[in-house]
Amino acid sequence: MEHHASLAPRAFPKPGVPVFEPDDLRLVLVARRAETANVTTYFFEAIRQDGQTFRHHPGQSLSLTLPSGSNLFQRSFTIASGGMGGNCIELTIKTGAQAQATLWMHRYLHIGDTLAARGPFGRFSLVHAPKAPLLLVGAGSGMTPIMSMLRWLRVRADTLDTTLVQLARSCADELFGDEIGAMADAMPNLSVHLCLSRPDKTWTGLSGRITRPMLRGIVPDMARRVAFCCGPEPVMKATRAIYLAEGGVENAFVTETFGGAEHDAASRRRQVAMHPAVRPVETLSRMNLSVPTPIDKGAWCPAPRMHERAKPASAPGPSSEDLMIGFRDKNFPAKPGQSVVAAAAASGLRIPTGCGQGSCGTCRVRLMSGQVDMHDQGGISRRDKAVGYILACCSYPLSDLELGNDLAGSNQAGVVSPPSASSK
């Protein structure tokens, strides 16, 4: 149970962690280096408009204003450097034949050139995570924020138990291989794994798509780790499904998607072209952060007790027109036209019901307060009616209701009573 404590609820941002306000930036290209055939690292000096030193958390990102054809528009990239290098930052960017903006950088961005940008942005950073063992999964150029985090850990000589899984197409597509190797040598609690989706015949390591047995083989305790995952959507979806299937906590699996899809940019090109004055800050909405919610109470708290759990996702949220019904220590909404039984069912509560039309009396409940419009077909005795019983299947709330606990069902089924079963 110790791990429960280490994954205890945390506020966002984590107390004591500084918030670096985004600002308009000028990025001056200082150097560039080819990582693979289609991935380039750009070294920039980042100059904030407000004159302060540029700082960022590992995993945060920038929005760059880039030309594509005759238009300018914004693209977001995670920063690959660890955030400890002052104004000097690195962006490691993959390009493709269809990716016009990144292709432009790849071909025409020379040392000394300046780009307009804004940042830093994003919550995809381990600085906000609880101090718990880490699982870092980077696929393709999704390795850049992961690399940022690793570099941050490395500079701090952090001893956090960390497992890195890099997913790449082939050996030639592995990113930061030499540096990661050196980190693994220097950081005793870092274990690194490379899995290739299309390896050549000489590869003897992990290969193919990521599966549950494969990932469990690498990190049998993944459910006890905070996971950061970045890469193409299908990879993140698969990794998330595996992490949850192994028992991981939903909100301890943090992902980020953006950048890669040129069609995404293309769809917005017209919009940007029509509104040349669009503020760079609007790019925030394009980052498509999938960090689910601020880390709140419960988010990091595994195995919540039943009574603490939220209602089923299918339960419609109450709207202002809904009347509320109280039953068995719960309150649920009744939409206009919903019977008491239907309203209960919509919130995941079952009231024992037989005929559903007010003639069998199985759904008899006691109305403690409130008014209903009941259309029974003789399934309730006059005496029961007189003492306040209603048939829930054919009663429509006219006001907020409070229902009693004594049900008519054949064996008091609605009341969860201790079973007579002997448990051994």
Add this chain to the structure above:
Amino acid sequence: MSNPRVAGHEQKIREALALCADGYSLPQEFYSDPDIYRADVEAVFFKEWLFVAPECELPDPGDFVTVQIDTTSVVVLRDQEGELRAFHNSCRHRGSRLCSEHRGNKARLVCPYHQWTYDLDGQLLATRYMSKDFDPSKFPLKSVHVQTLEGLVYICLADEAPDFESFRKAASPYIAPHEPRRTKVAYESVIVEEANWKLVIENNRECYHCGGAHPELLVSLVEMALPDDARFGEEFEIMQQKARDWDALGLPHAPVDGGLEFRCIRLPFRKGAISMTLDGKLACRKLLGELTVPDLGSVRMFHVPNNWNHFLSDHIIVFRVLPLGPDRTEVRTLWLVHEDAVEGWDYEPEELSEVWRVTNDQDRLLAEENHRGIKAAGYEPGRYSEVAEFMVLNFIKWYRQQLSNQFDGSQDCLMAAE
């Protein structure tokens, strides 16, 4: 036919069978008469494959469980080679029971009375004070047929067991993805119902009663029993959607043709529910086997005469019914989770088991009230619903066949023996 039977007894069964009407519940004596109960034990429980336990209760050599079928005790164990075996739990010396516990682990089976000692393969290894002409190889434990279906252990007490392969072949593809062998018991419940065993099965074979009796179960369970059951419009739509999802995952879901003997189908849960819990959420965070999709509804598998099961994405529930007498029936329920699941982290046993503990108890009351009502003077057989109780009709049809096979053909057997 080593059991010579009284002709009057057989005549009584035949006469009772002649009073049964198709489409109607059975006459009173089938639910209460001690002679018919004896006939049930002989014709059903000594003839058919009976579910005993999941294999995960017997992971290591020497692990055993005992099961009592009427007055006959059987020990099911894993031998030193890792094979499952089943024996009559009775010493070949003077008949004492060898194992009195429900489960445990033994290197050898040693009779507590005079310490006759058997190997786990049933061979008599050691005795004391027996004369020189005593040949221990003539006194092995009497074996009982044993088979497993993806980690569910069945035994058969008949000399010649009925076919198991067609059942295994049909049901395995539905169950295998849930990997019952890689589970552990998270919760066990044993209840005794004051009702005839057939009423327990009949109650399980229909959901006609669910709406009025099982509010907790109906958070997740759909009341339809077949994917094309036209009574349930919304559930029908869910079925269509889930069928497409499961096809994409390669999970079989359509009902298999198990005749009257067994049934296997994957059906979805109600909208918004993915497990059999009070809130429809997962009961165990670690999914079974290598599953990564939590919304798999449940595989409902039934085998006559004593077993039904639910296979979910996160846990498995197995039910075993055994007759204790004409008026008493034991129902044992096990909740199985992934073998690596951790109590308190991945699941809470009380939450995991809550829905079916409550449902079992509701069903117990229903069966007991049914039994009491049948024993009253005013009882006469009533009509089953062909729509809502077709599986009960199947069960009754199968049951009457079993008794007829045993007792209508018996005269021929006796004559042949003479």
